[in-house]
Amino acid sequence: MRFPFSMATLVASFLVIGVSATFSASDARGQEIAVVDIQHIFKNHYWYKSQMKILAEQGQRTDLELRELRKKAENIKFRLSGREFQVGSKEYRDLQGEFGRAQTDFAVKNSESRKWFLEERSKIFYKVYSEISRSVATFAKRNNIVLVLKYDRNTADPKVPSSVTRMIQSSIIFQADVDITERILRTLPGHAPNIGQKSRNSFK
Secondary structure (H helix, E strand, O other), rough: OOOOOOHHOOOOOOHHHHHHHOOHHHOOOOOOOOEHHHHHHHHOHHHHHHHHOOOOOOOOHHHHHHHHHHHHHHHHHHHOOOOOOOOOOOOHHHHHHHHHHHHHHHHHHHHHHHHHHHHHHHHHHHHHHHHHHHHHHHHEEEEEEEEEEOOOOOOOOOOOHHHHHHHHOOOOOOOOOOOOOOHHHHHHHOOOOOOOOOOOOOOO
């Protein structure tokens, strides 16, 4: 069993602070708008990366256990297909029962492991995203920011269709140095030290 995860499942289209996305330019007079790259924060968040590594290692151990259970069931099936016992004999029926239990053990372990993995991964995502949301809200209030939008700072590569799709679908076409990603990253508990560059904007 593999345990895939995708950063795309983490991120909503917008992170809105205090107002709806339909405000007019006059509403923002004397106020600020900012952008934040959520994916960049996740990729550079030390605690998040360490927890995902631990989870992946647990997933690998579970894979080994599942392979052993599958191998056990396959070995019993092989014995049933041979001539070790006469079909219908007590020994054959006992082996059939053992095969059924082995299949059940594998199915239960597989289901429970996947459920556990998805729940643990969800908890990690939720914890970090909640921290980001709180940090953004605090930062926005302190700097009179009325709206914070999700932003992808990565440059699109024409040779990579998915990156071009993200560029076209992005809500941000232009931002004039209002990216607060690094500032938010530095405020989060559990982030790696000395990550990110200093921003040139005037936010506090």
